[in-house]
Amino acid sequence: MPVEKDNVYGDHISHKFNSELMELKTEFLEMGGMVEAQVEGAIQALIDGDSDLAEQIRGRDKLVDKMEIDIDEEATLIIARRQPTARDLRLVISVIKMVADLERVGDEAKKIAKLAIKLSEEGQAPRGYVEVRHIGQHVKVMLQDALDAFARLDSEQALRIMKEDKRVDEEYQAATRALLTFMMEDARNISRCMSVMWVLRALERVGDHACNIAENVIFMVKGEDVRHTSVEEAERVVGR
Template sequence: MRELTTDHISQQFNNELETLRQHFLTMGGVVENQVADAIQALLESDGELAEEVKDKDTTVNELDGIIDEECTRILAKRQPAATDLRMILSISKAVTELERIGDEAKKIANLSMKLINEGESPRGYVEINRIGQMVTRMVRDSLDAYARLDVDAAIRVAKADRSVDLEYKTAIRSLITYMMEDPRSIGRVFNVIWTLRSLERIGDHSRHVCQHLVYLINGVDVRHIPAEQLENTSKQQSEDE
């Protein structure tokens, strides 16, 4: 775990930065629960849980607005530099990724309602369960990395997205083949495909959260660097220190 907090002369500034960080982690916790509950609601045909997932979107949006206001106020009032500035910019960008993860969870909840109303479990639930577990772990681990400022953990999460992408492509090929063999299943299976697409996007957003953490710690924008090369930025930063 790294320690990036600066001991400012103004205790109020310290408090503002810590409040910002805590609000970010709180929002992350809500989003993490949204994702897990959305997957559970679909797999267990639990319409009530799906509605709860959709309702949580209001909380996520409220926290998004609060954090945005806090970032703007600190930038205008404190004019931070160096690590403080990177922290605010990093959280400002990462919170957008969290909000998008929440949106994808809401989409899954809506799709689960459609699948529940169809009255049968279509092909693809095994794939949803497997990929769902992978991305749920990515969301949790990305937030844990942020809480501990653990760049190595962030890099591991970013690299895990490759496995999600491979599983997603394999699942899509299988489902397309199934639809060609049984055209009557097209409507049902398309809802499964859109669910898998949302899960794949959640993995992408989790990777982006980790990329913003690498920027916070190493001061390097790695958004366009392949995950396999992220370790090089960490090693270079260590050598510079």
């Protein structure tokens, strides 16, 4: 486990409570690693036209769902047994919120896998794969960095992820405009290009969920909710 940058969660009198919190964090990071692999595999399946890999990604979605339920139950039990306060309560509540974002990332990977299968049957689209690879790499790094920020309780890194989300939105909009222009010029490829557009939308949503995780990291560390605020306001919170 990486060293925490912000030492806001110290040891407790109860060693059992310490181990419960550590286990909760470990399970969350394990789930994060799984959904990272789901996203990467789904993108690879699409680019390679690998329907077998895409089917594997779809099949693993149930395991992601189960992990969400298990972590939710563990977090609920910690609240019931320990009645945590202040920083510990923020950690447990944040995990409950963030695990829902991870589950939705898994759902987006499943969507991409389904579209990969569709395109492998119809034939690859003539445009959009460069954009898929580029935006896919961008959001994968965001997700990795968000999980790392959680592991190290690094609010500054979390802030950087929030800033990256705007860049992903801009890249997504540019890619969508390019595909729409191409479809207007050649209507024969509308169906396959639309599938690629849905893939790009799914990737943009992965970036949104990574940003949500980053916002929760800031809440855990600083005790202030930066959801629905500007990046400038989040900078002020992190800088305090």
